[in-house]
Amino acid sequence: MAEHDSDREDREPDEKGVPFDEDAAWQAIVAGYGDEPADPPGAKPFKPVEDLALPEMDAPGLSTDDSGQPRPGRPLGSSVSFAPGVGPRDYTTPEPSEGDFDEDDEGHFVPPEPPPLPTSDTTARFAWLGVVGGPILLMLAVLLGWEMTWWLTTLCIGGFLGGFATLVARMRTGDDDDVDPGTGAVV
Numbered sequence: 811m812a813e814h815d816s817d818r819e820d821r822e823p824d825e826k827g828v829p830f831d832e833d834a835a836w837q838a839i840v841a842g843y844g845d846e847p848a849d850p851p852g853a854k855p856f857k858p859v860e861d862l863a864l865p866e867m868d869a870p871g872l873s874t875d876d877s878g879q880p881r882p883g884r885p886l887g888s889s890v891s892f893a894p895g896v897g898p899r900d901y902t903t904p905e906p907s908e909g910d911f912d913e914d915d916e917g918h919f920v921p922p923e924p925p926p927l928p929t930s931d932t933t934a935r936f937a938w939l940g941v942v943g944g945p946i947l948l949m950l951a952v953l954l955g956w957e958m959t960w961w962l963t964t965l966c967i968g969g970f971l972g973g974f975a976t977l978v979a980r981m982r983t984g985d986d987d988d989v990d991p992g993t994g995a996v997v
Contacts, residue, residue: 933976940973 849855948966951958 934980937973937976937980940969941977942973944968944970944973 944966947962947969950956951962951966956962
């Protein structure tokens, strides 16, 4: 909250008779720019980056060797670093050979060829042509600035609606007589 000059008049100054030199304060700030301020008394300095994984020497319970000198413990967990280009993600597994398999092993799995795609009839092809081609022709006419005549509009919108209606009408309903609905999944 900002103080107003009227609030300052009621208070007594902290130091009487010592004027505040604002210019000297700014010069001190500018002169110390970029310098690290001194640590407050009693503060422990930060450890260098190289020693972050090692325990502190003045920690209680630090082990000592036979000469009474404290010996450094092993680095704390997850301090493993890898050189660039070397590491667990660069590991490649060796290619299996025929000698690696026993008589119980079946070898490398090769999936069977997938069945061919079903052929579509002429009606389905024209229906898809209307569903996809109608909006594309309409966008093309708008982008190229063609005059929207009645036959172009009928071809675009009618082709889309007619193709969509044809595809919906030809959908399978699942009430086929040749499929038993109670068989479940076949493995």
